Amino acid sequence: MLKRLISLMAALLLIVTITVAQPPKGPANPNAKYGAGATAPGAVDASKLPGLLKNDTGKLAVKIQAKVLDVCPKKGCWMKLQVNDSTTAFVKMKDYGFFVPLDIKGRTIVLDGVAYQHVTSVAEQRHYAEDAKKPQAEIDAITEPLKEYRYTASGILVLQ
Template identity: 55%
Template sequence: MRKVLLLILPLFAGILLYAQPPAGSARKGDAYGEKIIAKGALSLEELAGKLSSSKEDGVKARIKGTVLAVCAKKGCWLTMELPDNTKMQVKFKDYGFFVPTAIAGKTVVLEGVARQKLVSVNELKHYAEDAKKPQAEIDAITAPEKQVRFEASGVLVL
């Protein structure tokens, strides 16, 4: 019994560590995911224009903007504000990397694919819970919402 417990304890500790966002303060030059460069990054206004004029399902782009919020649980998503004051949700390709929660408020470059998506009430409530919003705000979510989603393959802090 003691041997089994000694084997399970490191496994449990590993799971707890895995569920945490990366440590760090997201300093200038820090990169997450694939290595990317800042040169040629579009503004969020330019991205919005490309999305509205595109007939494709998704628009590949390198964009630059300020992070509004990040998943407080493990850094698995972040949000940015678009020119029309809507929020763009950013997830990370294949759930392959996370960002530190200290990235909120920082200017970053993202590379990946942007898409328009109708987001369900359940998904909106899930993200509100992840963001640790008040229960009253979560309960107020009653209708699906059209959002811009960005799947990033890399993030670079400026």
């Protein structure tokens, strides 16, 4: 009886995990909102992030506008944003509480949340490269920690 109960609970947990861990249905159309949502007024261009953060190690609540360069192809749980021609920002969703559609890649969005600088370990970089289905040679070439801009999004609005 106990084995049956444990098996039932494990199956239920698996079903809930599979159901919850999916990107939203439908396309990322203009005016679509995710998480707590966001509004466009007051958003600063992502290119301002380096100046806003300078060499600070703290977190800054800021609303930004940026183009999405990449998105987690598994379930839309992270994104890479264009900051400028040579810099990106890595975005995670607050408390892993929402995901974005996979077709958000290439769209311009507004994000409400917190920006900060972060040193990403080799292991974490490799994990995200595996999520993005990068070639093994590219994954193996990751050998140094990476200082990068990070953003924790509480809400997102698709502009275009």
